[in-house]
Amino acid sequence: RIAARLLLLAGLAALALAAGCDSDDPKPERLPPPPRPITERGLVEHLAALERIAVAEGGERAAGTPGYTASVQYATGVLRGAGWRVRVQEVPMALWRERSLATLTVGASTLEPIRDFRVPGYSAAGRVDGPLRAADDGCQAADFEGLSPGNVAFTGFGNCFLWRKTVNARRAGATALAVQTSTSGRGVAFATLAVARLGLPVVMMRKDVAARDGDRVQLTVNAVTTAGTTRNVIAEIGPASGPVAMAGGHLDSVPAGPGINDNGSGVATLLEVARTFGPRPPGRVRLGFWAGEEEGLVGSRRYVRELSEDERRTIATYLNLDMVGSPNAVPAIYSDGERALGRLLRKLYPGPEREVLTGNRSDHSAFERVGVPVNGLxxxxxxxxxxxxxxxxxxxxxxDTLAHVDRDVLLRMARTTARALAELARRQAK
Ligand SMILES: [Zn+2]
Structure with missing residues (x-):
């Protein structure tokens, strides 16, 4: 899940069917369980494997890193072992790395990286020294009217993409952009501009850092963007043609951590679905493991772009899994997803759940854009x-480690996914 923009939460709309568990269902025979049950043990096995990879490879599994390569190897191994047909798709991508930690001084205070500030993905490198100039939330060009060339623009988080603020700031003559962001107290979360080579150093700064208009800012960003490639993993089982029920989630982490809830949880769910469907597939099912989601949904966009019209039409449904084991979870179904799919997920989810407006914050958006019915958990x-x-x-x-994942919630989400895919595959096979 990318954090370029605040998530808009739908109302708390507890749903009429919220209390419906399997025993209350008027037609339980219509909702078959997956071929064999998904277990917590199986899910945790995948999460532990991904965490071991991150620990061995510098604490991350971001696209373009050895940790990502090892994640691809792990996923393909599990999928092939479960009898799925596996394809690895090359994905061209602008790879961004910080060569060393950035430094930032505002007024008299020297700020601490990660705790107080962090450079977002695709920020330009640079050494900047200039006065801070407030520019509202920076979403409109007019926000920068008071800015003089050489100023460091300073904006609130607002409700627009970081690339938009960056473009606005650069056009107004700013030498860098500082964006206020809230934190959980454990540090400033990784964010991305989602667009490479905008030419401006950018920094996300903790909201409660004392920073006033006119303060002298000294910022050094040592980052590099190079043209490279990464890889999607696509796995399929069942008949080789006809409509296909699809689910997917991103396999990469942010460069800032191991990514075990985001999105090891979705990957573990998909791999367990693969294992349970392996011997006896309920129909044609395809799973997508996307690269470069955290830098701007790179892998899923590439996958959809390379499909022909006919291939797009055969995708009957796409379910997205991105963060399904949050430690203080509010289990939710995409309220802006396709309604019939939403009803099915709601019917299958054992217990109350909420709805969430996801917009284009994750990999479902590429599918939605070409008319595939999407939903997600x-x-x-x-x-x-x-x-x-x-x-x-x-x-x-x-x-973002295994120790922080809510295993019970993850198990419920994974079982819901397996049942939904089994039901969708069964329906389309008719
Ligand atoms: Zn994320």
Missing amino acids: YTGATEPGPGGRPRDPCYHLPC
Whole structure:
């Protein structure tokens, strides 16, 4: 899940069917369980494997890193072992790395990287020294009217993409952009401009850092963007033609951490679905493991772009899984997803769940754009959850580890996914 923009939460709309568990279902025989049950043990096995990879490879599994390569190897191994046909798709991508930690001084204070500030993905490199100039939330060009060339623009988080603020700031003559962001107290979460080579150094700064108009800012960003490639993994089972029920989630982590809830949880769900469907597929099913989601949905967009019209039409449905084991979870179904799919997920989910407006924050958006009916499951990132605490206080941080995953919620989400895919595959096989 990418954090370029605040998530808009739908109303709390508890749903009429919220209490419906299997025993209350008037037609339980219409909702078959998956071929064999998904277990917590199986899910945790995948999460532990992904965490071991991150630990061995510098604490991350971001696209273009050895941790991502090892994640691809792990996923393809499990999928082939379960009898799926596996394809690895090359994905061209602008790879962005920080060569060393950035430094930032505002007024008299020297800020601490990660705790106080973090450079977002695709920020330009640069060494900047100039006065801070407030520019509202930076979403409109007019926000920068008070800016003089050489200023460091300073904006609130607002409700637009970071690339938009960056373009506006650059056009107004700013030498860098600082964006205020809220934190869970564990540090500033990784964010991305989603667009490479905008030519401006950008920094996300903790909201409560004392920063005033006119303060002298000294910023050094040592980052590099290179043309490279990464890889999607696509797996299929069942008949070789005809309509296909699809599910997917991103296989990469942010560069800032191991990505075990985001999105090891979705990957573990898909791999367990693969294992349970392996011996006796309910129909034609395809799973997608996407690269470069965290830098701007790169892998899923490439996959959809390379499909022919006919191939797009054969995708009957796409279910997205991105963060389904949040430690302070609010289990949710995409409220802006396709309605019939939403009803099916609601019917299958054992217990109350909410709805969430996801917009284009994850990999379903590429499918939605070409007319594939999409929906998905999500348990939350920085939004307030039970007790007012963030649903995932380790979102895009080094502490996004197995120890912080809610295994019970993950198991329920995974079982819902398996049942939904089995039902969808069965329906389309008729
Ligand atoms: Zn994410």
